[in-house]
Amino acid sequence: MSEPEQPLAHFVSDEPFEPNRVEAMSPAQERYYRASQWRMMWWKLKRHRLAVISGAILGLLYLSTLVSEILAPYGVHSRHTDFIFAPPQQVHLFDQGRFVGPFVYGFDYSLDMSNLQRDYSPNLGQVQPIRFFCLGDDYDFWGLIPGRFHLVCPAQNGTLFLLGTDRLGRDMLSRVIYGTRISLTIGLIGISISFTLGIIIGGLAGYYGGWADAITQRVIEIIRSFPELPLWMALSAALPVTWSPLWVYFGITLILGFLDWTGLARAVRSKFLALREEDFATAAVLMGASPRRVIFRHLLPSFMSHLIASATISIPSMILGETALSFLGLGLRSPITSWGVLLNEAQNINVVALYPWLMLPVVPVFTVVLAFNFFGDGLRDAADPYR
């Protein structure tokens, strides 16, 4: 303290500030620290092998709905009256030791007069090579553009029923492929309805608390105490019979969506109740942010990933719900083709005994439900920052 009157000279360095000079980060570290929330989720998800595989399967299935017409060997309504209840044809590569490429054997058909059962047996003399990238049944691509191009077609004057045919001689494989379009989108549309409702209602209840919360809680409790399926049944029975199948489709989706939001709303509400007390939320409110901004800008992003994960897990219940309703004949109707509509044909015990391939549409239902469950599980783990 020799010269107390003279203050220190004000010093400003001209060099640009380089924070890394103090604590240099390795590129790997830097990549990690600067990664966005979604990128980190992606890294974590990648480690979950089952979830990645499930995600890939789902992705492929959804992509297939874009080009169902091309993938299906036959048109969705093409009937083959000579081949009613034909069993699945096996694909072979070799005919008597000779390499032919993928082909199927033709059918020998006889009617068993004792029980009026149709007997089909492969005719080893008829080799019907499968054609690829070929012209086959007519279709309207997306109901708009007429076309004939298929990925695979049966041989000229041959058949290609890889999953057999139904009581009108329609190819099951083609119908399953077309059904994917309806069954998978019902889940997506339904979940987007319930997701929106869940976020808005749950958000309002959690953000405002008080009587808004109390009312929402009661409403949720009431909706949840209905057994789902009878309620779905009652509501879909209420859909006017005069509606076209397309409208029924939207009606069913709406019903599924409007009854499913409760679980999400509960999750959103409890998160909001906890988060609105956090400092950053208080700060936003004090700075004059509107409730809408606080909710959508500050609160929601902090657990959006978690929400998406839980939404993924609730898609399968919608797909199963549609399947069940259509099976009972209360859901979608022909000519709309969904997996549930296909399974409706397998309602009879005779089917199990005589035509078990009519139950094959259960395989995609099963696969999709499992895939959604595993994928959702993986997403949830990836979205959890504490794991």
Place this chain on the structure above:
Amino acid sequence: MFGYIVHRLLVMIPTLLAISLIVFIIIQLPPGDYLSTYMAELQAQGEAVDPQKLAYLREMYGLDRPEWQQYLYWVWGLLHGDMGYSFAYNLPVTQVVGDRLWLTFIVSITTILFTWIVAFPIGIYSATHQYSWSDYGLTFLGFVGLATPNFLLALVMLYFANTWFGISIGGLMDDRFIGAPWSLAKFGSVLAHLWIPVIVIGTSGTAGMIRRLRANLLDELQKQYVVTARAKGLSPFKTLMKYPLRMSLNPFIADIGTLLPHVISGSAIVSVVLSLPTTGPMLLDALRAQDMYLAGSFLMCMSLLTVVGVFLSDLALAALDPRIRLGAGSSK
């Protein structure tokens, strides 16, 4: 505890009223009423319809009154245990429903028990053997049960039980017992038929239960008191049974609330396939024919079953877990 019970009971009243209103609105949604459906049916068969008779019927069933009066009439009847009159069966709903409701009840309870019995050991095993092959295998098995549509499983089991064991398991009892008074033999017959629907409905709920028990138990097993107990030399089995297991049992009770609507839903569709005399097929018919008092009272009974079930599970949970009991007391 007493205050908690009273509070919960009081909350149930407006809930049930709201449910009854929603049910009534839903069953009124389709255009027309039972009589117009009935008339259309008669006309389709080429029979003449006497407008006077129709008007008389309409008046008798109270269908000419405004809807809010019909609603009040219906609810008033419900409060007195009178569930209205089924047009299609020409019987009071109570008589049509009575036995079936009991059967639904029995199927539901047995299914929940089945779910517990299956989920309990599997959940404990997967938690104690986390990330082992058996854990993955059992979890996968649970998921398979979840992903198979119930009705198809029912169909396939119906077939195989018939071809392998030579028993016909459609229905819920042997034909000769239908309508017979309850006896030991009838009870035995019901038990022999019960296992298929129970397994079919139960499989879909088991996966969720296994996962919850596993997750809860895993959380508990990592806590310090478990480490302490182990460090002090307690055997692994005793450590597991004494504390963590009790803690993770809560979902078994708490889940009745979510399981019950699920089970009743499941039984509705499975019973259609298995032609069980439970609620499903009749509800389906009643809905199609707009037999409104039957459908309405039916939905109402199922919801009542659920609400009461949730109430009981909440009570059991409160009795089991002092945190919930005390938490509820302090929040009031």
